[in-house]
Amino acid sequence: MELPRYFINHTEHLPDVYIKKYESKTNSTREKISLTHHLISFIIEGKKELIHNNTSQSVPEKHYILAKSGNCLMTERCSTNEKYSSFLIFISDSFLDRLSNKYNTKIDFSKEYNYSNAFITLTFDDFIKYYLESFQEIISKKETSKEIIEFKTEELLLYLANNKKINLYQLFQVQKNRQFKNSIENNIFSELKLEEIAFLCHMSLSTFKRTFFKIYNTTPSRWIQEQKLEKSAYSLRYENKNPTEIYYEYGYKSLSSFTQSFKKKYGVTPKKYKTR
Structure with a gap:
Protein backbone atom coordinates (compact mmCIF):
# COMPACT_ATOMS: atom_id res chain seq x y z
CA MET A 1 0.00 0.00 0.00
CA GLU A 2 1.43 3.38 -1.00
CA LEU A 3 0.70 6.25 1.38
CA PRO A 4 -0.61 8.88 1.11
CA ARG A 5 -1.56 7.96 -2.47
CA TYR A 6 -3.96 5.28 -1.18
CA PHE A 7 -6.18 8.02 0.28
CA ILE A 8 -6.10 10.25 -2.80
CA ASN A 9 -7.63 9.99 -6.24
CA HIS A 10 -4.87 8.55 -8.46
CA THR A 11 -5.40 11.28 -11.04
CA GLU A 12 -4.68 14.02 -8.49
CA HIS A 13 -1.28 15.53 -7.79
CA LEU A 14 0.17 14.63 -4.39
CA PRO A 15 0.24 17.77 -2.23
CA ASP A 16 3.25 18.75 -0.16
CA VAL A 17 1.16 18.28 2.97
CA TYR A 18 -1.71 15.84 3.21
CA ILE A 19 -3.82 15.24 6.33
CA LYS A 20 -6.15 12.36 7.13
CA LYS A 21 -8.28 11.35 10.09
CA TYR A 22 -8.31 7.57 9.97
CA GLU A 23 -10.70 5.33 11.92
CA SER A 24 -11.39 1.61 11.93
CA LYS A 25 -13.43 -0.87 13.97
CA THR A 26 -11.39 -3.93 13.04
CA ASN A 27 -7.81 -4.95 13.70
CA SER A 28 -5.62 -4.78 10.61
CA THR A 29 -3.29 -7.53 9.48
CA ARG A 30 0.35 -6.57 9.03
CA GLU A 31 0.45 -4.38 5.92
CA LYS A 32 3.38 -3.60 3.64
CA ILE A 33 3.46 0.19 3.49
CA SER A 34 5.44 2.39 1.13
CA LEU A 35 5.66 5.92 2.54
CA THR A 36 6.35 8.37 -0.27
CA HIS A 37 6.03 11.26 2.22
CA HIS A 38 7.31 11.47 5.77
CA LEU A 39 4.62 10.68 8.33
CA ILE A 40 3.50 12.06 11.67
CA SER A 41 0.89 9.68 13.07
CA PHE A 42 -1.05 10.60 16.22
CA ILE A 43 -2.57 7.51 17.88
CA ILE A 44 -5.81 8.76 19.43
CA GLU A 45 -7.34 5.38 20.29
CA GLY A 46 -5.94 1.84 20.01
CA LYS A 47 -2.30 1.14 19.17
CA LYS A 48 -0.01 0.84 16.17
CA GLU A 49 2.77 -1.68 15.65
CA LEU A 50 5.49 -0.43 13.34
CA ILE A 51 8.52 -2.14 11.79
CA HIS A 52 10.75 0.31 9.96
CA ASN A 53 14.42 -0.06 9.03
CA ASN A 54 14.72 -3.29 11.07
CA THR A 55 13.38 -1.57 14.21
CA SER A 56 10.02 -2.61 15.68
CA GLN A 57 7.90 -0.89 18.28
CA SER A 58 4.36 -1.01 19.65
CA VAL A 59 3.00 2.52 19.97
CA PRO A 60 0.05 2.98 22.38
CA GLU A 61 -2.66 5.61 22.24
CA LYS A 62 -1.83 9.17 23.30
CA HIS A 63 1.52 8.80 21.57
CA TYR A 64 2.68 9.95 18.14
CA ILE A 65 5.27 8.74 15.64
CA LEU A 66 7.62 10.70 13.41
CA ALA A 67 8.55 8.27 10.62
CA LYS A 68 10.85 8.77 7.64
CA SER A 69 9.68 8.01 4.14
CA GLY A 70 10.43 4.50 2.92
CA ASN A 71 9.11 0.96 3.24
CA CYS A 72 7.74 -0.30 6.53
CA LEU A 73 5.28 -2.79 8.05
CA MET A 74 2.26 -1.55 10.00
CA THR A 75 -0.39 -3.22 12.15
CA GLU A 76 -3.27 -1.38 13.82
CA ARG A 77 -5.01 -2.74 16.92
CA CYS A 78 -8.35 -1.56 18.27
CA SER A 79 -8.87 -0.43 21.85
CA THR A 80 -11.15 -2.25 24.31
CA ASN A 81 -13.92 -0.11 22.78
CA GLU A 82 -13.24 -1.91 19.47
CA LYS A 83 -12.05 1.23 17.79
CA TYR A 84 -8.82 2.45 16.24
CA SER A 85 -8.43 6.16 15.57
CA SER A 86 -5.48 8.20 14.37
CA PHE A 87 -4.68 11.55 12.81
CA LEU A 88 -2.13 11.45 10.00
CA ILE A 89 0.02 14.23 8.55
CA PHE A 90 2.09 13.40 5.45
CA ILE A 91 4.91 15.83 4.64
CA SER A 92 7.06 16.09 1.50
CA ASP A 93 10.77 16.87 1.26
CA SER A 94 10.04 20.11 -0.57
CA PHE A 95 7.86 21.38 2.29
CA LEU A 96 10.67 20.69 4.76
CA ASP A 97 13.12 22.46 2.45
CA ARG A 98 10.93 25.55 2.40
CA LEU A 99 10.65 25.45 6.18
CA SER A 100 14.42 25.13 6.53
CA ASN A 101 15.05 28.06 4.19
CA LYS A 102 12.39 30.20 5.86
CA TYR A 103 13.62 29.68 9.40
CA ASN A 104 17.29 28.94 8.90
CA THR A 105 18.29 31.79 11.22
CA LYS A 106 15.91 30.68 13.99
CA ILE A 107 16.26 26.90 13.89
CA ASP A 108 19.61 25.17 14.05
CA PHE A 109 19.09 22.58 11.33
CA SER A 110 22.84 21.90 11.22
CA LYS A 111 23.07 20.56 14.79
CA GLU A 112 23.90 16.88 14.82
CA TYR A 113 21.68 14.30 16.50
CA ASN A 114 22.04 10.55 16.40
CA TYR A 115 18.82 9.30 14.85
CA SER A 116 19.75 5.66 14.42
CA ASN A 117 16.18 4.51 13.79
CA ALA A 118 13.81 5.43 10.98
CA PHE A 119 11.26 6.78 13.44
CA ILE A 120 10.89 8.22 16.92
CA THR A 121 7.93 8.10 19.31
CA LEU A 122 6.72 10.92 21.57
CA THR A 123 3.98 11.23 24.19
CA PHE A 124 1.06 13.66 23.92
CA ASP A 125 1.60 16.80 25.99
CA ASP A 126 -0.75 19.75 26.53
CA PHE A 127 0.38 21.50 23.36
CA ILE A 128 -0.27 18.39 21.22
CA LYS A 129 -3.69 17.84 22.80
CA TYR A 130 -4.77 21.40 22.06
CA TYR A 131 -3.14 21.29 18.65
CA LEU A 132 -5.10 18.20 17.61
CA GLU A 133 -8.35 19.71 18.87
CA SER A 134 -7.78 22.89 16.87
CA PHE A 135 -6.70 21.02 13.73
CA GLN A 136 -9.64 18.63 13.83
CA GLU A 137 -12.00 21.55 14.30
CA ILE A 138 -10.56 23.09 11.13
CA ILE A 139 -10.81 19.94 9.01
CA SER A 140 -14.38 19.29 10.17
CA LYS A 141 -15.36 22.08 7.78
CA LYS A 142 -16.39 20.95 4.32
CA GLU A 143 -13.49 22.71 2.66
CA THR A 144 -10.11 23.52 4.18
CA SER A 145 -7.62 25.56 2.21
CA LYS A 146 -4.16 24.32 1.39
CA GLU A 147 -2.71 27.43 3.05
CA ILE A 148 -4.38 26.68 6.40
CA ILE A 149 -3.27 23.05 6.34
CA GLU A 150 0.32 24.06 5.60
CA PHE A 151 0.21 26.80 8.25
CA LYS A 152 -0.96 24.34 10.92
CA THR A 153 1.68 21.81 9.86
CA GLU A 154 4.34 24.49 10.03
CA GLU A 155 3.17 25.33 13.55
CA LEU A 156 3.64 21.70 14.62
CA LEU A 157 7.09 21.35 13.03
CA LEU A 158 8.31 24.55 14.63
CA TYR A 159 7.12 23.28 18.01
CA LEU A 160 8.97 19.99 17.52
CA ALA A 161 12.15 21.77 16.43
CA ASN A 162 12.17 24.41 19.17
CA ASN A 163 10.52 22.71 22.15
CA LYS A 164 11.38 19.05 21.58
CA LYS A 165 14.80 19.88 20.07
CA ILE A 166 14.23 17.51 17.15
CA ASN A 167 16.34 18.13 14.08
CA LEU A 168 13.58 17.57 11.54
CA TYR A 169 15.88 17.95 8.55
CA GLN A 170 18.27 15.30 9.80
CA LEU A 171 15.50 12.97 11.00
CA PHE A 172 13.48 13.02 7.80
CA GLN A 173 15.90 13.77 4.98
CA VAL A 174 17.94 10.57 4.74
CA GLN A 175 16.71 9.66 1.26
CA LYS A 176 17.12 13.15 -0.06
CA ASN A 177 20.59 13.42 1.43
CA ARG A 178 21.54 10.24 -0.40
CA GLN A 179 20.32 11.70 -3.70
CA PHE A 180 22.15 14.94 -2.97
CA LYS A 181 25.36 13.05 -2.17
CA ASN A 182 25.06 11.06 -5.39
CA SER A 183 24.82 14.29 -7.39
CA ILE A 184 27.91 15.66 -5.66
CA GLU A 185 30.06 12.56 -5.71
CA ASN A 186 29.28 11.77 -9.34
CA ASN A 187 30.65 15.18 -10.33
CA ILE A 188 33.70 15.52 -8.05
CA PHE A 189 36.20 15.16 -10.88
CA SER A 190 34.24 16.96 -13.56
CA GLU A 191 34.92 20.49 -14.75
CA LEU A 192 31.48 21.65 -13.61
CA LYS A 193 31.24 24.87 -11.63
CA LEU A 194 29.43 24.94 -8.28
CA GLU A 195 26.59 26.89 -9.89
CA GLU A 196 26.17 24.09 -12.45
CA ILE A 197 26.21 21.33 -9.81
CA ALA A 198 23.65 23.32 -7.79
CA PHE A 199 21.49 23.54 -10.91
CA LEU A 200 21.66 19.76 -11.33
CA CYS A 201 20.50 19.44 -7.70
CA HIS A 202 17.54 21.76 -8.48
CA MET A 203 18.82 24.38 -6.02
CA SER A 204 19.99 27.94 -6.01
CA LEU A 205 23.68 28.36 -5.23
CA SER A 206 22.96 29.71 -1.73
CA THR A 207 20.59 26.83 -0.90
CA PHE A 208 23.10 24.36 -2.33
CA LYS A 209 25.88 25.70 -0.09
CA ARG A 210 23.67 25.59 3.03
CA THR A 211 22.54 22.05 2.27
CA PHE A 212 26.11 20.97 1.54
CA PHE A 213 27.35 22.29 4.89
CA LYS A 214 24.54 20.51 6.77
CA ILE A 215 25.53 17.18 5.24
CA TYR A 216 29.34 17.42 4.99
CA ASN A 217 30.09 19.95 7.75
CA THR A 218 32.46 21.89 5.49
CA THR A 219 32.30 24.10 2.41
CA PRO A 220 31.94 22.56 -1.08
CA SER A 221 35.30 23.90 -2.30
Missing part, protein backbone atom coordinates in the same frame (compact mmCIF):
# COMPACT_ATOMS: atom_id res chain seq x y z
CA ARG A 222 37.21 22.51 0.69
CA TRP A 223 35.50 19.12 0.52
CA ILE A 224 35.98 18.75 -3.24
CA GLN A 225 39.66 19.68 -2.95
CA GLU A 226 40.15 17.10 -0.18
CA GLN A 227 38.50 14.41 -2.30
CA LYS A 228 40.65 15.25 -5.32
CA LEU A 229 43.84 15.13 -3.28
CA GLU A 230 42.92 11.81 -1.68
CA LYS A 231 42.14 10.31 -5.08
CA SER A 232 45.36 11.66 -6.56
CA ALA A 233 47.36 10.17 -3.66
CA TYR A 234 45.74 6.80 -4.36
CA SER A 235 46.59 7.07 -8.08
CA LEU A 236 50.22 7.90 -7.30
CA ARG A 237 50.69 5.12 -4.76
CA TYR A 238 48.58 2.26 -6.09
CA GLU A 239 48.00 2.96 -9.78
CA ASN A 240 51.65 3.91 -10.41
CA LYS A 241 50.71 7.14 -12.16
CA ASN A 242 52.97 10.17 -12.42
CA PRO A 243 52.05 13.71 -11.26
CA THR A 244 52.19 14.93 -14.85
CA GLU A 245 49.52 12.37 -15.80
CA ILE A 246 46.98 13.21 -13.15
CA TYR A 247 47.11 16.89 -12.20
CA TYR A 248 44.76 17.94 -15.02
CA GLU A 249 42.55 14.89 -14.50
CA TYR A 250 41.82 16.07 -10.96
CA GLY A 251 40.98 19.61 -11.89
CA TYR A 252 44.27 21.48 -11.49
CA LYS A 253 45.24 23.92 -14.22
CA SER A 254 48.99 23.50 -13.70
CA LEU A 255 51.41 20.99 -12.24
CA SER A 256 52.76 23.64 -9.87
CA SER A 257 49.35 24.40 -8.32
CA PHE A 258 48.71 20.65 -7.90
CA THR A 259 52.14 20.16 -6.28
CA GLN A 260 51.57 23.07 -3.91
CA SER A 261 48.15 21.81 -2.76
CA PHE A 262 49.38 18.23 -2.45
CA LYS A 263 52.40 19.21 -0.35
CA LYS A 264 50.24 21.32 1.94
CA LYS A 265 48.09 18.26 2.74
CA TYR A 266 50.66 15.45 2.77
CA GLY A 267 53.86 17.28 3.68
CA VAL A 268 55.77 16.08 0.61
CA THR A 269 55.58 16.64 -3.15
CA PRO A 270 53.55 14.20 -5.28
CA LYS A 271 56.79 12.78 -6.72
CA LYS A 272 58.25 12.00 -3.29
CA TYR A 273 54.93 10.64 -2.05
CA LYS A 274 54.91 8.14 -4.91
CA THR A 275 58.41 6.82 -4.22
CA ARG A 276 58.55 6.72 -0.45
Whole structure:
Protein backbone atom coordinates (compact mmCIF):
# COMPACT_ATOMS: atom_id res chain seq x y z
CA MET A 1 0.00 0.00 0.00
CA GLU A 2 1.43 3.38 -1.00
CA LEU A 3 0.70 6.25 1.38
CA PRO A 4 -0.61 8.88 1.11
CA ARG A 5 -1.56 7.96 -2.47
CA TYR A 6 -3.96 5.28 -1.18
CA PHE A 7 -6.18 8.02 0.28
CA ILE A 8 -6.10 10.25 -2.80
CA ASN A 9 -7.63 9.99 -6.24
CA HIS A 10 -4.87 8.55 -8.46
CA THR A 11 -5.40 11.28 -11.04
CA GLU A 12 -4.68 14.02 -8.49
CA HIS A 13 -1.28 15.53 -7.79
CA LEU A 14 0.17 14.63 -4.39
CA PRO A 15 0.24 17.77 -2.23
CA ASP A 16 3.25 18.75 -0.16
CA VAL A 17 1.16 18.28 2.97
CA TYR A 18 -1.71 15.84 3.21
CA ILE A 19 -3.82 15.24 6.33
CA LYS A 20 -6.15 12.36 7.13
CA LYS A 21 -8.28 11.35 10.09
CA TYR A 22 -8.31 7.57 9.97
CA GLU A 23 -10.70 5.33 11.92
CA SER A 24 -11.39 1.61 11.93
CA LYS A 25 -13.43 -0.87 13.97
CA THR A 26 -11.39 -3.93 13.04
CA ASN A 27 -7.81 -4.95 13.70
CA SER A 28 -5.62 -4.78 10.61
CA THR A 29 -3.29 -7.53 9.48
CA ARG A 30 0.35 -6.57 9.03
CA GLU A 31 0.45 -4.38 5.92
CA LYS A 32 3.38 -3.60 3.64
CA ILE A 33 3.46 0.19 3.49
CA SER A 34 5.44 2.39 1.13
CA LEU A 35 5.66 5.92 2.54
CA THR A 36 6.35 8.37 -0.27
CA HIS A 37 6.03 11.26 2.22
CA HIS A 38 7.31 11.47 5.77
CA LEU A 39 4.62 10.68 8.33
CA ILE A 40 3.50 12.06 11.67
CA SER A 41 0.89 9.68 13.07
CA PHE A 42 -1.05 10.60 16.22
CA ILE A 43 -2.57 7.51 17.88
CA ILE A 44 -5.81 8.76 19.43
CA GLU A 45 -7.34 5.38 20.29
CA GLY A 46 -5.94 1.84 20.01
CA LYS A 47 -2.30 1.14 19.17
CA LYS A 48 -0.01 0.84 16.17
CA GLU A 49 2.77 -1.68 15.65
CA LEU A 50 5.49 -0.43 13.34
CA ILE A 51 8.52 -2.14 11.79
CA HIS A 52 10.75 0.31 9.96
CA ASN A 53 14.42 -0.06 9.03
CA ASN A 54 14.72 -3.29 11.07
CA THR A 55 13.38 -1.57 14.21
CA SER A 56 10.02 -2.61 15.68
CA GLN A 57 7.90 -0.89 18.28
CA SER A 58 4.36 -1.01 19.65
CA VAL A 59 3.00 2.52 19.97
CA PRO A 60 0.05 2.98 22.38
CA GLU A 61 -2.66 5.61 22.24
CA LYS A 62 -1.83 9.17 23.30
CA HIS A 63 1.52 8.80 21.57
CA TYR A 64 2.68 9.95 18.14
CA ILE A 65 5.27 8.74 15.64
CA LEU A 66 7.62 10.70 13.41
CA ALA A 67 8.55 8.27 10.62
CA LYS A 68 10.85 8.77 7.64
CA SER A 69 9.68 8.01 4.14
CA GLY A 70 10.43 4.50 2.92
CA ASN A 71 9.11 0.96 3.24
CA CYS A 72 7.74 -0.30 6.53
CA LEU A 73 5.28 -2.79 8.05
CA MET A 74 2.26 -1.55 10.00
CA THR A 75 -0.39 -3.22 12.15
CA GLU A 76 -3.27 -1.38 13.82
CA ARG A 77 -5.01 -2.74 16.92
CA CYS A 78 -8.35 -1.56 18.27
CA SER A 79 -8.87 -0.43 21.85
CA THR A 80 -11.15 -2.25 24.31
CA ASN A 81 -13.92 -0.11 22.78
CA GLU A 82 -13.24 -1.91 19.47
CA LYS A 83 -12.05 1.23 17.79
CA TYR A 84 -8.82 2.45 16.24
CA SER A 85 -8.43 6.16 15.57
CA SER A 86 -5.48 8.20 14.37
CA PHE A 87 -4.68 11.55 12.81
CA LEU A 88 -2.13 11.45 10.00
CA ILE A 89 0.02 14.23 8.55
CA PHE A 90 2.09 13.40 5.45
CA ILE A 91 4.91 15.83 4.64
CA SER A 92 7.06 16.09 1.50
CA ASP A 93 10.77 16.87 1.26
CA SER A 94 10.04 20.11 -0.57
CA PHE A 95 7.86 21.38 2.29
CA LEU A 96 10.67 20.69 4.76
CA ASP A 97 13.12 22.46 2.45
CA ARG A 98 10.93 25.55 2.40
CA LEU A 99 10.65 25.45 6.18
CA SER A 100 14.42 25.13 6.53
CA ASN A 101 15.05 28.06 4.19
CA LYS A 102 12.39 30.20 5.86
CA TYR A 103 13.62 29.68 9.40
CA ASN A 104 17.29 28.94 8.90
CA THR A 105 18.29 31.79 11.22
CA LYS A 106 15.91 30.68 13.99
CA ILE A 107 16.26 26.90 13.89
CA ASP A 108 19.61 25.17 14.05
CA PHE A 109 19.09 22.58 11.33
CA SER A 110 22.84 21.90 11.22
CA LYS A 111 23.07 20.56 14.79
CA GLU A 112 23.90 16.88 14.82
CA TYR A 113 21.68 14.30 16.50
CA ASN A 114 22.04 10.55 16.40
CA TYR A 115 18.82 9.30 14.85
CA SER A 116 19.75 5.66 14.42
CA ASN A 117 16.18 4.51 13.79
CA ALA A 118 13.81 5.43 10.98
CA PHE A 119 11.26 6.78 13.44
CA ILE A 120 10.89 8.22 16.92
CA THR A 121 7.93 8.10 19.31
CA LEU A 122 6.72 10.92 21.57
CA THR A 123 3.98 11.23 24.19
CA PHE A 124 1.06 13.66 23.92
CA ASP A 125 1.60 16.80 25.99
CA ASP A 126 -0.75 19.75 26.53
CA PHE A 127 0.38 21.50 23.36
CA ILE A 128 -0.27 18.39 21.22
CA LYS A 129 -3.69 17.84 22.80
CA TYR A 130 -4.77 21.40 22.06
CA TYR A 131 -3.14 21.29 18.65
CA LEU A 132 -5.10 18.20 17.61
CA GLU A 133 -8.35 19.71 18.87
CA SER A 134 -7.78 22.89 16.87
CA PHE A 135 -6.70 21.02 13.73
CA GLN A 136 -9.64 18.63 13.83
CA GLU A 137 -12.00 21.55 14.30
CA ILE A 138 -10.56 23.09 11.13
CA ILE A 139 -10.81 19.94 9.01
CA SER A 140 -14.38 19.29 10.17
CA LYS A 141 -15.36 22.08 7.78
CA LYS A 142 -16.39 20.95 4.32
CA GLU A 143 -13.49 22.71 2.66
CA THR A 144 -10.11 23.52 4.18
CA SER A 145 -7.62 25.56 2.21
CA LYS A 146 -4.16 24.32 1.39
CA GLU A 147 -2.71 27.43 3.05
CA ILE A 148 -4.38 26.68 6.40
CA ILE A 149 -3.27 23.05 6.34
CA GLU A 150 0.32 24.06 5.60
CA PHE A 151 0.21 26.80 8.25
CA LYS A 152 -0.96 24.34 10.92
CA THR A 153 1.68 21.81 9.86
CA GLU A 154 4.34 24.49 10.03
CA GLU A 155 3.17 25.33 13.55
CA LEU A 156 3.64 21.70 14.62
CA LEU A 157 7.09 21.35 13.03
CA LEU A 158 8.31 24.55 14.63
CA TYR A 159 7.12 23.28 18.01
CA LEU A 160 8.97 19.99 17.52
CA ALA A 161 12.15 21.77 16.43
CA ASN A 162 12.17 24.41 19.17
CA ASN A 163 10.52 22.71 22.15
CA LYS A 164 11.38 19.05 21.58
CA LYS A 165 14.80 19.88 20.07
CA ILE A 166 14.23 17.51 17.15
CA ASN A 167 16.34 18.13 14.08
CA LEU A 168 13.58 17.57 11.54
CA TYR A 169 15.88 17.95 8.55
CA GLN A 170 18.27 15.30 9.80
CA LEU A 171 15.50 12.97 11.00
CA PHE A 172 13.48 13.02 7.80
CA GLN A 173 15.90 13.77 4.98
CA VAL A 174 17.94 10.57 4.74
CA GLN A 175 16.71 9.66 1.26
CA LYS A 176 17.12 13.15 -0.06
CA ASN A 177 20.59 13.42 1.43
CA ARG A 178 21.54 10.24 -0.40
CA GLN A 179 20.32 11.70 -3.70
CA PHE A 180 22.15 14.94 -2.97
CA LYS A 181 25.36 13.05 -2.17
CA ASN A 182 25.06 11.06 -5.39
CA SER A 183 24.82 14.29 -7.39
CA ILE A 184 27.91 15.66 -5.66
CA GLU A 185 30.06 12.56 -5.71
CA ASN A 186 29.28 11.77 -9.34
CA ASN A 187 30.65 15.18 -10.33
CA ILE A 188 33.70 15.52 -8.05
CA PHE A 189 36.20 15.16 -10.88
CA SER A 190 34.24 16.96 -13.56
CA GLU A 191 34.92 20.49 -14.75
CA LEU A 192 31.48 21.65 -13.61
CA LYS A 193 31.24 24.87 -11.63
CA LEU A 194 29.43 24.94 -8.28
CA GLU A 195 26.59 26.89 -9.89
CA GLU A 196 26.17 24.09 -12.45
CA ILE A 197 26.21 21.33 -9.81
CA ALA A 198 23.65 23.32 -7.79
CA PHE A 199 21.49 23.54 -10.91
CA LEU A 200 21.66 19.76 -11.33
CA CYS A 201 20.50 19.44 -7.70
CA HIS A 202 17.54 21.76 -8.48
CA MET A 203 18.82 24.38 -6.02
CA SER A 204 19.99 27.94 -6.01
CA LEU A 205 23.68 28.36 -5.23
CA SER A 206 22.96 29.71 -1.73
CA THR A 207 20.59 26.83 -0.90
CA PHE A 208 23.10 24.36 -2.33
CA LYS A 209 25.88 25.70 -0.09
CA ARG A 210 23.67 25.59 3.03
CA THR A 211 22.54 22.05 2.27
CA PHE A 212 26.11 20.97 1.54
CA PHE A 213 27.35 22.29 4.89
CA LYS A 214 24.54 20.51 6.77
CA ILE A 215 25.53 17.18 5.24
CA TYR A 216 29.34 17.42 4.99
CA ASN A 217 30.09 19.95 7.75
CA THR A 218 32.46 21.89 5.49
CA THR A 219 32.30 24.10 2.41
CA PRO A 220 31.94 22.56 -1.08
CA SER A 221 35.30 23.90 -2.30
CA ARG A 222 37.21 22.51 0.69
CA TRP A 223 35.50 19.12 0.52
CA ILE A 224 35.98 18.75 -3.24
CA GLN A 225 39.66 19.68 -2.95
CA GLU A 226 40.15 17.10 -0.18
CA GLN A 227 38.50 14.41 -2.30
CA LYS A 228 40.65 15.25 -5.32
CA LEU A 229 43.84 15.13 -3.28
CA GLU A 230 42.92 11.81 -1.68
CA LYS A 231 42.14 10.31 -5.08
CA SER A 232 45.36 11.66 -6.56
CA ALA A 233 47.36 10.17 -3.66
CA TYR A 234 45.74 6.80 -4.36
CA SER A 235 46.59 7.07 -8.08
CA LEU A 236 50.22 7.90 -7.30
CA ARG A 237 50.69 5.12 -4.76
CA TYR A 238 48.58 2.26 -6.09
CA GLU A 239 48.00 2.96 -9.78
CA ASN A 240 51.65 3.91 -10.41
CA LYS A 241 50.71 7.14 -12.16
CA ASN A 242 52.97 10.17 -12.42
CA PRO A 243 52.05 13.71 -11.26
CA THR A 244 52.19 14.93 -14.85
CA GLU A 245 49.52 12.37 -15.80
CA ILE A 246 46.98 13.21 -13.15
CA TYR A 247 47.11 16.89 -12.20
CA TYR A 248 44.76 17.94 -15.02
CA GLU A 249 42.55 14.89 -14.50
CA TYR A 250 41.82 16.07 -10.96
CA GLY A 251 40.98 19.61 -11.89
CA TYR A 252 44.27 21.48 -11.49
CA LYS A 253 45.24 23.92 -14.22
CA SER A 254 48.99 23.50 -13.70
CA LEU A 255 51.41 20.99 -12.24
CA SER A 256 52.76 23.64 -9.87
CA SER A 257 49.35 24.40 -8.32
CA PHE A 258 48.71 20.65 -7.90
CA THR A 259 52.14 20.16 -6.28
CA GLN A 260 51.57 23.07 -3.91
CA SER A 261 48.15 21.81 -2.76
CA PHE A 262 49.38 18.23 -2.45
CA LYS A 263 52.40 19.21 -0.35
CA LYS A 264 50.24 21.32 1.94
CA LYS A 265 48.09 18.26 2.74
CA TYR A 266 50.66 15.45 2.77
CA GLY A 267 53.86 17.28 3.68
CA VAL A 268 55.77 16.08 0.61
CA THR A 269 55.58 16.64 -3.15
CA PRO A 270 53.55 14.20 -5.28
CA LYS A 271 56.79 12.78 -6.72
CA LYS A 272 58.25 12.00 -3.29
CA TYR A 273 54.93 10.64 -2.05
CA LYS A 274 54.91 8.14 -4.91
CA THR A 275 58.41 6.82 -4.22
CA ARG A 276 58.55 6.72 -0.45
